[in-house]
Amino acid sequence: MYDIIGDIHGHADKLEELLLELGYKEDDGVYQHPERTLISVGDLIDRGPYQKRSVDIIRKMCEHGHAKCIMGNHEFNAIAWATTDTNGHYLREHSDKNRKQHDAFLLEAEQDKQWYEETIDWFKTLPIYLELDNLRIVHACWHTPSLDILSKYATEGVLHNDAWISATTEGHELFEAIEVLCKGWEIALPEGFVFHDKDNNPRTNIRTKWWQEDDKSYQALAIGVKDKESLPNSDIPGSAMPGYDNQKPLFIGHYWMKGEPCLQSSRIACVDWSVAAGGKMVAYRLNSSSLNNDAFVAV
Ligand SMILES: [Mn+2]
Known part of the structure; x- marks a missing residue:
């Protein structure tokens, strides 16, 4: 059976603590469990203090068949940062803002060019999603139309080498699909509504708790809006949301959840509980097809 773990963001110390807590043991440099994957x-990367170690632990586990790993938006951006188009332009602009987000990783990676190159090559082999017999995994949002678009440019979720320019070109269908899958579901506010983000920029789009089944108002579904009063109190039309077919349990990361780990719906569990912001490194121990709150393990 599977143990699904949340965003690591360079916190290899917490990752190792969690692996030990889950009963994995390091043997010949590879963490492993006799019965579990x-x-x-x-x-895996950016922000925290142990970038290389975080990558190496997961990569070795994958290479020895003890783990699977999908791509988060940070691995996607790392590839785009390191890759050029035919004119020699980087697929992700080397701006101060982008560098700052990637600084912790670059500081370690640039000390060891061979490791850096091999790591980017490995990141390129990570699928954007996983669909197994009894579960699904995606970094931020399961959205069938976006998965259908992805399938034109990927094999089993792994982007083809010649798709990277499309994947990083704003407005391209592949770029938009990956935005949804790896960064989540955004919607436009009704005409006339504006809120201000943490840097006080006016914004007319909100990120959403797309999984939520009960309260569906703009105020309840918005993520990261401090001044909820600035949003409409009415419901978001159902057609504006992706929904979820509930066919299989779905695991996501990405959302920097706060508090005690818990399910997001009866069939959806987020395993990112903000280890990079003083929160917890979390796993969901999957032993049955019905999800429950007791299956979270946190350190
Ligand atoms: Mn993320």
């Missing part, structure tokens, strides 16, 4: 929802 680890699945990472991506975002």
